[in-house]
Amino acid sequence: MTDAPHSPGDASLDDPFDGRWVLQVSGRIYGPYTGHALRDYVREGRVVAHSMLARTGQPAGEEEWMPAAQDPVLSQLFSAADTELLQVRQEMDTPSPSGGGPQGFGSKKTQTDRRDQPTSFNIVIITDVKSRSSGPLENALMSLGPAYKISANVWVVHTPSGAPEVVNLLTQHLGGSDRLFVVDATRNRTAWFNMGPETDAKIRQVWKQDK
Missing domain, CATH: 3.30.1490.40 (GYF domain)
Structure with a gap:
């Protein structure tokens, strides 16, 4: 039911x-x-x-x-900072009244041109698969873009998908006891799956991002 x-x-x-x-x-x-x-x-x-x-x-x-x-x-x-960043993204995607492209915001010194934003990313993927064959996961991983397997559980990939999107796609092929850690080396971002609250807290404490 x-x-x-x-x-x-x-x-x-x-x-x-x-x-x-x-x-x-x-x-x-x-x-x-x-x-x-x-x-x-x-x-x-x-x-x-x-x-x-x-x-x-x-x-x-x-x-x-x-x-x-x-x-x-x-x-x-989401935090206030997350919401503010979302608003900035939306402003960048909104054409100006004159139709001349995205609206500017802030001082010229801090303005970001969308053309300067990366459209593809260098990604490091670390897997820990215990519950099932890793074949379907590796097939999904290879579909992301050019990929190379460094070791049994570590891949490097160049893909148009950022770390959260990669995690969303790959977790469809993981079980409840499997784990996944993804690093977006282009933007200094991370995302993960099934690490547990203690590991989650430690990662957030250790992995620092530029403000």
Whole structure:
């Protein structure tokens, strides 16, 4: 028996995170996931502020897609800095009134031209597969782009997908006891799967990012 879908404003939900969402990654739809599962994915780096999500219960093709940080429920999973970065990304994607391209923001010294943003990334992937054959995972990994296997569990890949997107794609081929760690060497970003809360906290403590 499956749970009946709830509308975004359904007052029958004791906990708003009991609702369900679907996730869109590289044109593919995953889920549905409860808000509780998405909270874990945010902590693991699999869902970020600009990840596109929609509440379930809408007719197929009529879902209201929005960035995770703008969802009325999920927005509380993100910090003010995450939300500000999302707004900057959206401003960069918004044409100016004159039609001359993205709007500028901040001082000229801190302005970022979209043309300067990377469109592909150097990725390091570390796997720990125990529950099943690694064949399907390796096939999915090879589909990301040019790849080379450095050792039994370590790959380097050049791909148009960032670390969170890579994790989302590869975890479809992992079991509950498998683990995954992904490093975006181009942008100094990381994402991981199934590391556990203690390891999660240690990674966040050790891995420093430029502000």
